[in-house]
Amino acid sequence: MSPVTIAFIFLLLGALWYWCTSHRKNGHNLPPGPRGLPIIGNLHILGTFPHRTLEKLSQKYGPIMYLRLGCVPTIVVSSPQAAELFLKTHDTIFANRPKVQYSQYVAYGAKAVGFTAYGTYWRNVRKLCTLELLSTSKIDSFVGMRMEEVELLVKSIGEAAVNRQVVDLSGKMVNVIEDITYRMIFGRNKDERFDLKGVIQDAMHLAGVFNLSDYIPLLRGFDLQGLTRRMKATSKAFDKILETIISEREQDASNNHQRKYQDFVETMLSLMKNSSKTHDELSFTIDRTNIKAIVFDMIAATLDTSSSAIEWTLSELIRHPRVMKKLQQELESVVGVHKMVEETDLPKLEYLDVVIKEGLRLHPVGPLLIPHESMEDIVINGYHIPKKSRVLVNIWTIGRDPRAWSETANEFIPERFIGSNIDFRGHDLRFMPFGVGRRGCPGMYLGLINVRLVLAQLVHCFDWELPNGMLVNELDMTEKFGLTMPRAKPLLAIPTCRLHT
DSSP: OOHHHHHHHHHHHHHHHHHHHGGGOTTOOOOOOOOOBTTTBTGGGOOSOHHHHHHHHHHHHOSEEEEEETTEEEEEEOSHHHHHIIIIITTTTTOBOOOOHHHHHTTTTTOSSTTOOSSHHHHHHHHHIIIIISSHHHHHTTHHHHHHHHHHHHHHHHHHHHTTOOEEHHHHHHHHHHHHHHHHHHSSOOOTTOOHHHHHHHHHHHHHSOOHHHHSGGGTTTOTTSHHHHHHHHHHHHHHHHHHHHHHHHHHHHTTOOOSSOOHHHHHHHHHHTTTSOOSSOOOOOOHHHHHHHHHHHHHHHHHHHHHHHHHHHHHHHHOHHHHHHHHHHHHHHHOSSSOOOGGGGGGOHHHHHHHHHHHHHSOSSSBOSOEEOSSOEEETTEEEOTTOEEEEBHHHHHTOHHHHOTTTTSOOGGGGTTOOOOTTOSSTTOOTTOOGGGSOTTHHHHHHHHHHHHHHHHHHEEEEOGGGOOGGGSOOOBOOSSSOOBSSOOEEEEEEOSOO
8 A cells, every 4th residue: 555545544544533523622512422433432331232231331421421423413301301401392393303314215215204304294194194094083993804814813822822832022012013904004914925024124134233334424435344235135126026016006096996994105195196185284295205115114113113012021920920911810800701802991000001101101112212403502400512512321330210109110010100190191201102292103092902902901801821841031132233222132931711602
């Protein structure tokens, strides 16, 4: 390598270092945080479980902590009081999403709700989803379909119970939520022609990976981790599947094919077809790319999240027989012992609700909320937060903070929610499993219906024991980090039928 080339490389690295650290200048009082290395900043310390690493760092540096991840100034929020400042008091300033490669390549240029930049387009798409796809009346229209899928689940587990077979509950949860989601979105069962679940799992993995190119932009052209190539391949595979399904649905519509209910794709195709007409509520013209982006968002936001919430909560119930018995007694009292739980029973099951809250407190489906981004400079608690700072809210840490939840914060005690005004909507920022503020999840009602209904059946219809004589305190509770946080190992258990039917 020539001296000129070596000098050029050093000059380039020097310029990059200056660029990455220049926001520390001007005498601004940034929040406290660990010192970073040249170029990469604090990326090297995140480890396999970033939410746990950030929790330990917050114990040293406080609930508002500064990191430099490559060239990106990053604020980590780790207490309810700090979360209130960022997500409620100054919600408008932190309502943006950072522009990342994942949303560009996989999420159709961030044209859905989750990763879209804050602004007019985001407001219109969110309004479309809220009014046309995720309204209470729309979700309730799928009640019969959900019950059909849950009955198939109970039947398959019942057959295993008769034969004393071990059931892979993690796999069962993924499959039933997958079946419900596909029928709700596409109006059809899983299509054996496509490996849609495999493509979505690849996409979710890519969403949770720390992509160097997002933090050190000059590296994007090198694709050192191979992520750009994988994102493009995943996007191409998903788009090919969606094109086939949407084209077939258009053909069904032209043939006046009648269905029991109007699924999401049919609803959006109808809106696209009638986009020239004035809608009373929507000032938004939907096109084919919007449909694909929204479908992707809905599947990604539903599959892993609901199944993960169910498997974690059931894991805790198996580990805590007292809580399991108390919940079964409520189910027997409200539902009886001669029939399965129906959706009309769910509002009466108060202990079920606190059990799910406690499961989500200890095991949030996403340990870090989808990152926010500041749209302007601001001072919070005396700390300067630079424009375009990435804000990570560590709800895993907040949910286990003994200052917020007492010294029993790491224990599974659903009774802590009884008599409290802590709800699923994040009014109390000790508990915000669906986010809060402008960027709160619009699909909360749908998610809770799925989790409540499936979990209630599993507890009401069956007793559960661990295989091979395993004791409840021996159950592996290790998580797997990503955009969502499922169990690292599948939950295996042996069912025994309870219902007199």
